[in-house]
Amino acid sequence: MRNKGKLILLAAIVMAVLGFFIFGLGQYLSLETLKAQQQALTEAIAANPFLASAAYLMGYIIITALSLPGATLMTLAGGALFGLVWGLVLVSFASAIGATLAFFASRYLFRDTLRKRYARQLKKIDEGVARDGAFYLASLRLVPIFPFFVINLMMGLTAMRSWTFYWVSQLAMLPGTLVYVNAGTQLAQVESLSGVLSTEVLLSLALLGLFPLLAKIVLAFINRRRLYKGLQRPDRFDYNLLVIGAGSGGLVSAYIGAAVKARVGLIEAHQMGGDCLHTGCVPSKALIKTSRLAQNFRQAERYGLVSMEPEIPFATVMERVQSVIEKVEPHDSVERYSKLGVECISGTARFIDPWTLGVEGASGTQRLTARSIVIATGGRPLLPPIPGIDEVTPLTSENIWQLRERPERLLVLGGGPVGSELAQAFARLGSKVIHIDRGGQLLSKEDPDVGEAVLDQFRRDGIDVRLNHNAARFAVESGQKVLYAEHDNTKVRIEFDEVLVALGRKANTQGLNLEAIQVEPTDKGTLPVAEDMSVRYPHIFACGDVAGPFQFTHTASYQAWFTAVNGLFGHFKRFRVDYSTIPWVTFTSPEVGRVGLSEAEATAQGVDYEVTRYALDDLDRAIAESEDHGFIKVLTAPGKDKILGAVVVGEHAGELLAEFVLAMKHGLGLNKILGTIHVYPTWNEGAKAAAGQWKQAHAPARLLKWLSRYHHFRLGRDGRSSNRTTDSSHP
Structure with a gap:
């Protein structure tokens, strides 16, 4: 109508x-x-x-x-x-x-x-x-x-x-x-x-x-005056930039500030490097590497060798993880940043007013002032209020690295990236893993075909994956740890030795005295940031987990550029953050890498799209390495080669994804990827092959029909060259 x-x-x-x-x-x-x-x-x-x-x-x-x-x-x-x-x-x-x-x-x-x-x-x-x-x-x-x-x-x-x-x-x-x-x-x-x-x-x-x-x-000036009404700004400042938190976001903010010769103070209450170094990216990827090597022993026949069950000294494996952390640690150390010109301050910070922080350290409390302040306090694992959870002493992505004895039966709660990565790693290291999620697929933010590919591999790895299971309560019965879950309106009893809770993260804002700057965290626990990453006041910023909406190390680093540049030069020009080409990778086997829109997101947003799908079992390098499984899926605008999103499922997905991220960031289409020389045989040829598949699907049929006639005409009468001769002497 x-x-x-x-x-x-x-x-x-x-x-x-x-x-x-x-x-x-x-x-x-x-x-x-x-x-x-x-x-x-x-x-x-x-x-x-x-x-x-x-x-x-x-x-x-x-x-x-x-x-x-x-x-x-x-x-x-x-x-x-x-x-x-x-x-x-x-x-x-x-x-x-x-x-x-x-x-x-x-x-x-x-x-x-x-x-x-x-x-x-x-x-x-x-x-x-x-x-x-x-x-x-x-x-x-x-x-x-x-x-x-x-x-x-x-x-x-x-x-x-x-x-x-x-x-x-x-x-x-x-x-x-x-x-x-x-x-x-x-x-x-x-x-x-x-x-x-x-x-x-x-x-x-x-x-x-x-x-x-x-x-x-003028209105912006009036708004600033109204915002700062009744507040006494210091006549002089101790720092151009004060950064709270020495995780990924805080370190990058401090680095940029020091690089442009600003006076920068970096406040850290615990360890330089934050979660990524000590409890996140670095230890998890070290553990995943060991688990993949163990799996290679079991699958050696794929490479013409004799398969065997590896002997896994779990304590030694976890000590290797710690040695990796120690090797990376100098990159984020006080010594390095001090040489860069950053003043590293050990202590806990709290706001006194919008320009002043009280920092409580070993030698007492000191008041520090700054023209701009960056909040980069990170996040922590979220523990849901499930009855009885405290009785079973849950593991999280923070404390699991303290384990030195392998849990025989590990229950993993949560089918997101952290839960999926660690569930598979522990399964390959010999634990019997029961992986449950309240949703209908693993990696719920991805398309169903992506979740299905990961689920298939998990089941081949022997992981007991139970979807549509809602954790109701924990209990300890006769010394046995138990979870009661609801599935299809029935109660399910699951016994386990240790439980890993991986149900998301919550921003660290406690103790900051945000009331002093009249800031209230959002429902998700993050701070309400504007597009320039400012928080209420034009000179206060946030980045990383405490800012959201993504909880990735590379996103924190990306946001940190805006906090530092806007904090130091925002009185001239302000830059606004753009999340349209944020990539991420889940380091399961197969790996899952994505940038831009998924099919589900495109549909939900009303965006018209076409899908090009390339199976990696056709890629020569994948075949040579017996890793010929997975796919590349690219979403493009209808009839155009403009990339709206891309997902790679397979070995080295993170590396394969980079070419699509670059193309999207700089407005390059699949034709440009197809016209780029790729080394043979490499995994990156997969991107070119996907672009070629798109090109083939959009070949001009009418033009090709006329070209066929043209070439047929060029052959001569009856489709044969008129210059062709027959050697009658040949029998």
Whole structure:
């Protein structure tokens, strides 16, 4: 029904516009006609001013709403026929109402269709319009070199509120309207429509177009004054930048600050390097490497060797993990950062006011001030309020590295990346692993085919995966640890020796005294950050797990660039974070790497897409290494090679993914990947093969048909070369 209404409205508009031109109505909207008929029209208006005003108002609205040529002449006529004051009133309201009707028509006819095809692009535009739309519209309205009918139609495609569009248009068009209406009162002196605006007037209006930008600056200044009202800023500061937390985000923020010769203080309460070094990325990947090697022993026949069950000294394995941490540790050490020019401070920080931190250390509490402050306090594993959980002494990604005895039966709660990686690693190291998740698939943020590929491998590895199981309560019964879970409305009893809880993370904000800066964490426990990574005040920032929305080391480092640069140079220019090309990898076997949209996300956002799928069992290097399983899946815009998202499932997925990340970041399509020379035989050829698969699916069938005929013609008569000869002497 809605589509039928759209067609009727569109047909009515098209017929009205065609009628305007077919019947030559434009001849009545010329300067010559207005001058010739001015006297007669003036007399008609004097005889019935109310009816004449209504007719003029309606005519102006129709012309503007239909985006017909003639609005300029109608504005001159307003001054010529009704005088400066009343003509200005009529033109002002008529132009604003007509523009708003055109705005509504554009929105009704086209916005839904464009939203489906360009959801991501429109989302960004809408966010900008919500933030600065009124100022942007006012700037365009104040400069008459921009066609107003184009502005009306384009703004209708955005999410700008209609009331905002109306009142901004009404006010911002007044200066230009005044110039034209005033010119109309002197109609005899007007030689042409283009002559109404002299160079001086155009320059004045262009300068006037800067007014909204100046107004924005002034309003920002007023908002800052209001924000800081009642607060006493220090006359002098101890640091240009103070960073709370020496994890990935804090270290990068401090590094950048020191690199540009700012005075930087880095406050850490525990260990330099944060979770990634001590309890996250580094130890988990060290353990995963050992577990994969153990699995290679079991699968040696794949490489022509004799398979065997490896002997696994678990304590030695865990000691190796610690040795890896110790080897990486100097990269994040106090010594290194001190040499870089960062002042490393040991202690716990809390806000006293927006510029001052109280840092409690071994030698007491000291007050430190800074022009800008970065909160990079990271996160910690989330322990859900499941009854009895404390009785079973749960393991998390923090304390599991203290194990020196392998758990015979390990229960893993959570099918996300952390739970999946460690479940598989411990299974390959000899533990009997029971892996449960309340959802219907592993890695729930990925597409179902991705989760299914990982699930298949888990079951081949002997992992007891139980999906759609909701943990109800823990208990210790006769010395035996037990979980009671609900599955298909039945109670399931699961015995285990140790339980690893991997159900997400919670930001570390306790002890910061956020009340002193009037900041309340979000429902997810993170801090409410703006696009420039600021938190309430323009000089306070957050990055990493405490900021969200992603909890990856590389995202924390990415955010840290914005916190440092905006913190040190934000008074000149502010940079806004962009998460559209954030990649991530789950280091299971097979690995799962993704960037951009998944199929599920594209569907949910109303984004049209095509899928190109390349099976890695066709890749020569994968075959050579007996790792010929998995796939590459690329989402592209319909009929185009623009990459909307990519996922790689298989060995070395993290490395394969990098080429797609680079392409998306710099706007390169699959044609560019296909045209890039890749070394043979490498895993990276998979990206080129996927691009080739897309190209083959989009081959121009009609052109190829004609080329086939052309080449057949080139062979000569009957499809054979006319130069071919037969050697009769040959038997």
